[in-house]
Amino acid sequence: EQVQDQVTLHNVRNFDWHADGSYTEHWETRQFNLKQITGVNIITSYWMGPKIAHTLVSFDFENQAPLTFSIEIRKEKHEEFSAIGGFFRQYELSLVAADEKDIIYTRSNIRGEQVYFFPIQMNPQEAQALFQEYLRKADALAAKPRWYNTLTSNCTTLLFDMIQAVSQKRFPADYRLFASGYLPNYLYDLQALDHRWDMPTWYQQAHINPHVENLKDIHSQDFSSLIREGVQLDAVPKQATTYHYPTYQTKVMP
Numbered sequence: 001e002q003v004q005d006q007v008t009l010h011n012v013r014n015f016d017w018h019a020d021g022s023y024t025e026h027w028e029t030r031q032f033n034l035k036q037i038t039g040v041n042i043i044t045s046y047w048m049g050p051k052i053a054h055t056l057v058s059f060d061f062e063n064q065a066p067l068t069f070s071i072e073i074r075k076e077k078h079e080e081f082s083a084i085g086g087f088f089r090q091y092e093l094s095l096v097a098a099d100e101k102d103i104i105y106t107r108s109n110i111r112g113e114q115v116y117f118f119p120i121q122m123n124p125q126e127a128q129a130l131f132q133e134y135l136r137k138a139d140a141l142a143a144k145p146r147w148y149n150t151l152t153s154n155c156t157t158l159l160f161d162m163i164q165a166v167s168q169k170r171f172p173a174d175y176r177l178f179a180s181g182y183l184p185n186y187l188y189d190l191q192a193l194d195h196r197w198d199m200p201t202w203y204q205q206a207h208i209n210p211h212v213e214n215l216k217d218i219h220s221q222d223f224s225s226l227i228r229e230g231v232q233l234d235a236v237p238k239q240a241t242t243y244h245y246p247t248y249q250t251k252v253m254p
Contacts (some may be wrong), residue, residue, distance in 0.1 A: 014099040024097040036062040116206040129166035205230040
C-alpha cells in the first residue's frame with residue numbers, strides 16, 4: 001500500500017532462527033517513508049564457490065530499521081535447489097521482504113555461508129525509485145507468477161534489470177551478472193563502490209562473518225550495527241594485499 005511517500009508493507013518476515021535450522025515464525029506490518037531512505041546496500045552470500053553468490057538488497061532508513069529484499073525460488077517442502085532445474089521451469093520466483101537480521105543471520109550463522117555487505121553509491125532519487133521497483137515487482141509476481149531461470153531470471157539479473165529501469169545511466173552487460181560471485185567487482189568498475197578502497201580492501205572489510213559468527217541471541221538493531229562495522233569508510237583499514245574471496249565451508253543442515 002502506498003500513499004504518496006508513505007508505504008505500508010504487510011507480511012514482512014522476521015523469523016527467530018535456532019541453531020538446528022528450525023525457526024519461530026513472525027510476520028509483521030511495517031511502514032516506511034521513501035524520503036527517509038538514507039542508503040542502499042548489496043549483500044552477497046556465497047555457498048558453492050567464488051563464482052556464485054545469492055544477492056540481496058538492503059535499504060537504510062533515517063527513523064526505521066533496515067529492510068532487506070531477496071529474490072528467491074519458491075521451493076516445495078523438502079525440495080532442494082538445483083541449478084540445472086532452474087533452466088527448466090522447475091521453480092517459481094518469490095520476492096521476500098524481511099528484517100535484516102532474519103534473512104542475513106540465517107545465511108551467516110545458521111547455514112554457515114560467507115556473507116559480504118557492500119554499501120553502494122546511489123543518489124536519493126534512484127534509491128527511492130529502486131524501492132518502488134521492488135514494490136512493483138512484488139505486485140507483478142502476485143498477479144502473474146513467473147518462473148525462475150538460472151541464467152536470465154535470477155536474484156542478480158533481475159536486480160540489474162530493476163536498477164537499469166530507475167537509472168539514467170546505461171550499464172553494460174557483463175559476465176559478472178551471471179557469475180554473481182564477482183558482482184562486487186562489477187559494481188566497483190561502475191564506481192558504485194567508493195574508490196577510496198581498492199577491491200582487496202573491500203572484500204576484507206565487507207566480510208561480516210568475523211563480526212557475527214559467535215553471536216546467538218542478539219537484537220536486530222545490534223545485528224545491523226555489527227554487519228556495518230567493517231565498512232565505515234572514514235576509518236581507514238590496513239590495506240589488503242590480496243583478494244579476500246570467501247571460503248566455502250557451509251553447515252550441513254539435518
